[in-house]
Amino acid sequence: xxxxxxxxxxxxxxxxxxxxxxxxxxxxxxxxxxxxxxxxxxxxxxxxxxxxxxxxxxxxxxxxxxxxxxxxxxxxxxxxxxxxxxxxxxxxxxxxxxxxxxxxxxxxxxxxxxxxxxxxxxxxxxxxxxxxxxxxxxxxxxxxxxxxxxxxxxxxxxxxxxxxxxxxxxxxxxxxxxxxxxxxxxxxxxxxxxxxxxxxxxxxxxxxxxxxxxxxxxxxxxxxxxxxxxxxxxxxxxxxxxxxxxxxxxxxxxx
Ligand SMILES: NC(=O)c1ccc[n+]([C@@H]2O[C@H](COP(=O)([O-])OP(=O)(O)OC[C@H]3O[C@@H](n4cnc5c(N)ncnc54)[C@H](OP(=O)(O)O)[C@@H]3O)[C@@H](O)[C@H]2O)c1
Numbered sequence: 001x002x003x004x005x006x007x008x009x010x011x012x013x014x015x016x017x018x019x020x021x022x023x024x025x026x027x028x029x030x031x032x033x034x035x036x037x038x039x040x041x042x043x044x045x046x047x048x049x050x051x052x053x054x055x056x057x058x059x060x061x062x063x064x065x066x067x068x069x070x071x072x073x074x075x076x077x078x079x080x081x082x083x084x085x086x087x088x089x090x091x092x093x094x095x096x097x098x099x100x101x102x103x104x105x106x107x108x109x110x111x112x113x114x115x116x117x118x119x120x121x122x123x124x125x126x127x128x129x130x131x132x133x134x135x136x137x138x139x140x141x142x143x144x145x146x147x148x149x150x151x152x153x154x155x156x157x158x159x160x161x162x163x164x165x166x167x168x169x170x171x172x173x174x175x176x177x178x179x180x181x182x183x184x185x186x187x188x189x190x191x192x193x194x195x196x197x198x199x200x201x202x203x204x205x206x207x208x209x210x211x212x213x214x215x216x217x218x219x220x221x222x223x224x225x226x227x228x229x230x231x232x233x234x235x236x237x238x239x240x241x242x243x244x245x246x247x248x249x250x251x252x253x254x255x
Contacts (some may be wrong), residue, residue, distance in 0.1 A: 002174070002220040002221070002222060003147060010032075012036075013027070013075075013084075013085060014060075015087075017040070017041055017092060017140070018037075020041075021190030022090055022140065022185060022188055022210065023140075024046075024206070025207050026090070026210040030214065035056070035059065038057070038058040038059075038080075039057065039058070040060045040062050041060075041091065042061060048053040058081075064122075065090075065120070069077040070121055074128070076219075083128070083132055084129065084132075086135060087135075087138070088140065088181075089139050092158075093109075093110055095155065096155075096196075097151065097154050098153055102153065107153075112156060116219055129178050130178070133178075136217070137173070138182075138217065138224075141162035143184050145161070146160075146234050147252070166222075167182070179217075182222060184231060185212075186231050188204045190206055191205050202230035212226035237249075
């Protein structure tokens with residue numbers, strides 16, 4: 001559904017949300033594969049540590065909720081590399097919330113980060129990619145966006161919106177020569193999941209998530225989801241009639 005990528009040498013990759021977890025591991029893997037990688041997030045110290053000694057790496061601190069800081073980082077990247085071949089929007093956060101605990105301030109913050117943040121990134125990079133007529137953009141959503149889940153009162157809708165967004169992007173951008181990737185991880189062992197008090201089925205290491213993402217992009221996939229034994233079950237559950245879906249979710253989660 002997207003062009004295949006045979007070699008990463010010289011490719012200019014911008015990973016937004018790359019100081020830890022899935023974004024950091026994907027950036028490190030792509031560096032090893034020969035790409036030029038710009039690492040972005042808020043924690044400048046962590047970004048500096050990641051690029052230390054890596055001639056092909058850049059640290060571009062930014063806050064995705066601050067449109068101006070995303071624009072400034074994009075300008076810095078373009079000044080250094082004169083173009084972008086791939087942007088991965090991985091910045092995101094999670095806060096468990098159920099309907100009897102709705103905290104509107106926390107909900108607003110999560111929506112700003114997970115959803116508005118993605119639009120701030122697109123606002124910066126889409127004009128560049130469209131003018132180039134080549135390159136790609138990947139949105140890290142989540143299997144939590146496939147269907148409603150307990151404890152995902154706000155996180156789930158932001159990720160469902162990102163899934164929808166990536167579909168709309170594909171329809172609009174693929175005919176313009178750009179690649180679009182929808183990336184839906186299952187559980188990955190990162191700071192984002194570190195406080196989960198429940199058992200996480202098929203939990204993966206970030207390094208393995210990075211391998212899946214890079215293999216999916218190399219293969220030209222649109223929807224990149226992993227680990228399959230977990231994500232395929234969720235994709236099937238999504239097809240069930242609601243009565244069965246709700247019964248299954250209650251039974252499996254105990255919530
Ligand atoms: N881990 C999982 O099980 C899992 C499953 C499905 C989907 N995902 C998604 O995968 C993505 C990466 O998550 P992760 O698990 O790798 O968690 P993580 O290690 O906590 O990574 C989140 C990244 O986003 C950055 N970030 C947070 N707020 C930001 C802001 N305002 N501006 C810029 N960057 C910001 C963080 O860096 P700073 O704090 O330095 O800014 C960090 O680099 C998220 O979108 C998450 O929803 C994760």
